[in-house]
Amino acid sequence: xxxxxxxxxxxxxxxxxxxxxxxxxxxxxxxxxxxxxxxxxxxxxxxxxxxxxxxxxxxxxxxxxxxxxxxxxxxxxxxxxxxxxxxxxxxxxxxxxxxxxxxxxxxxxxxxxxxxxxxxxxxxxxxxxxxxxxxxxxxxxxxxxxxxxxxxxxxxxxxxxxxxxxxxxxxxxxxxxxxxxxxxxxxxxxxxx
Numbered sequence: 256x257x258x259x260x261x262x263x264x265x266x267x268x269x270x271x272x273x274x275x276x277x278x279x280x281x282x283x284x285x286x287x288x289x290x291x292x293x294x295x296x297x298x299x300x301x302x303x304x305x306x307x308x309x310x311x312x313x314x315x316x317x318x319x320x321x322x323x324x325x326x327x328x329x330x331x332x333x334x335x336x337x338x339x340x341x342x343x344x345x346x347x348x349x350x351x352x353x354x355x356x357x358x359x360x361x362x363x364x365x366x367x368x369x370x371x372x373x374x375x376x377x378x379x380x381x382x383x384x385x386x387x388x389x390x391x392x393x394x395x396x397x398x399x400x401x402x403x404x405x406x407x408x409x410x411x412x413x414x415x416x417x418x419x420x421x422x423x424x425x426x427x428x429x430x431x432x433x434x435x436x437x438x439x440x441x442x443x444x445x446x447x448x
């Protein structure tokens with residue numbers, strides 16, 4: 256009887272252990288919906304995948320450096336200078352839950368889902384009755400950012416902005432976003448709406 260109980264305990268613990276061991280990392284999107292990218296090397300094909308790490312903070316997919324023709328890519332130095340430029344506005348286009356956890360000092364928060372309705376805050380005039388296009392002839396230069404190189408929020412906002420009349424030549428895209436800002440150890444403010 257003791258050997259039967261011992262055998263049952265061994266089988267049960269093996270079953271529990273087998274369920275507790277992860278089957279492998281959760282593969283994240285790289286380009287669009289694809290979770291892998293094959294490259295050919297002299298030693299044969301290699302599969303490139305992407306998994307969540309402490310540095311890769313979200314599950315988006317790689318965004319192009321220039322999401323819309325005419326948009327200008329910028330770096331941290333450009334963003335720092337824009338923060339002191341009265342003709343520019345640095346816009347955190349992330350959802351409020353992300354912004355309150357930490358953002359670039361001096362930036363304003365306009366979630367990507369609201370930017371097309373709030374372009375008056377960027378220097379545009381509301382469309383005339385019967386029109387869908389805003390008058391953005393006096394718009395400020397917008398330095399847009401979100402979570403980082405795999406975050407689609409600010410590129411989606413830029414698409415909506417330009418669709419509704421905002422000139423692409425006045426959009427500056429900080430693709431590195433909060434991921435790069437944090438990685439570089441630059442100051443972050445919390446609790447901002």
